[in-house]
Amino acid sequence: MLKVFVPRERQPGEARVAATPETVKRLIKEGLSVTVEAGAGEGAHIHDAQFEAAGARVGQEVRALYGEADVVLKVSPPEAGEGEASWMKEGATLISFLAPHKNLEAVRRLRERGVTTLAMELVPRITRAQKMDALSSQANIAGYKAVLLAAVRLGKYFPLLMTAAGTVQPARVVVMGAGVAGLQALATARRLGAVVEVSDIRPAVKEQVESLGGKFIDLPQLESGEGKGGYAREVSAEFLLKQREIVKARIAAADVVITTAQVPGRAAPKLVTEDMVAVMRHGSVIVDLAAEQGGNCELTVPGEEVVRHGVAILGQLNLPASLPVDASNLYARNVLEVALLLVKGGELKLNLEDEILSGMLLTHAGEIRHGPTAELLKKEGGAAA
8 A cells, every 4th residue: 555654844933734634534535545743733733633533644753654655745845964855765756845946955865765756836837737736825825924914013004094083094015026925915905905006027917916906017018027837037137127116116105015026946036125125114014925035125134024224124934834724724735636646546656748747846766857956956066867
């Protein structure tokens, strides 16, 4: 019987888990044996007894459990060196977020052990893969939480209020990036009563912005920022300069700026410069959702809140983990759908012709199958094959 293992996440601050009792039941129904490490779900308020009631075995000998598992389901990249990546059974399959450009040593170790690695951030954005799109499910949560953080940190109301003591003007919010996180931030800020403007290098998203009650900040279309599969792509320095000039005036009048712009596999583009921060109102707030990729704001310190020029800049990491219950439920369903692509009749059958699996494939049979990661390893002196 195919053995599936769900470990406890070891990355600091990671409260999510890659399976829930709901998804465990489905995996068992497909003829798989599921083992969950003791305490794996505690951060998401799922107790060991709930996993056991769903039919899973709960174990504590983590190295042994890694060593016997045919399939490992995770949230964060496995530890490199002598950690989790080294404990995996040779030829096993790993389904997880990998952030390969930041975890090259773990990728090398997985390749050496012949592990088949399916990276959740590489799920192609096609209709058939929507149920597997973990980037979107988690970005939705991050966009929502970003607005709540801003509302708590800002020293004024979000909504328009008319009181006996006078009228309180609504907060003005600028959202940079109209992907899933940006659109959720827009929708949440509007629900709280703010006036919201949105900037994006893809003109195609203007209609979505306006349908949610936001105002789209039109940019000079020197070039399109539309990338493959609906993602943004990297644009020229000239385009970014023009964008900054236009957005600077909007930011100067804003109470809150939420930045969400990221390009897969690359450092986040710098959209908010120090001179732009300097013209913002004292007491205003920037929430930088791209902090894990270096930040969209030049002054962002990943993992910290700093105050510069009287502006609070929040660089919190891993916001989805701050809402671990729903984040785990959604992510576990994403992972389940990927696992069901691999399992036929209780057996693991990897169809490399499937465009979803081939798109997600990072390592397989001792090779790096993801081109950009292979190139990074070559630059660092590591063999890519």
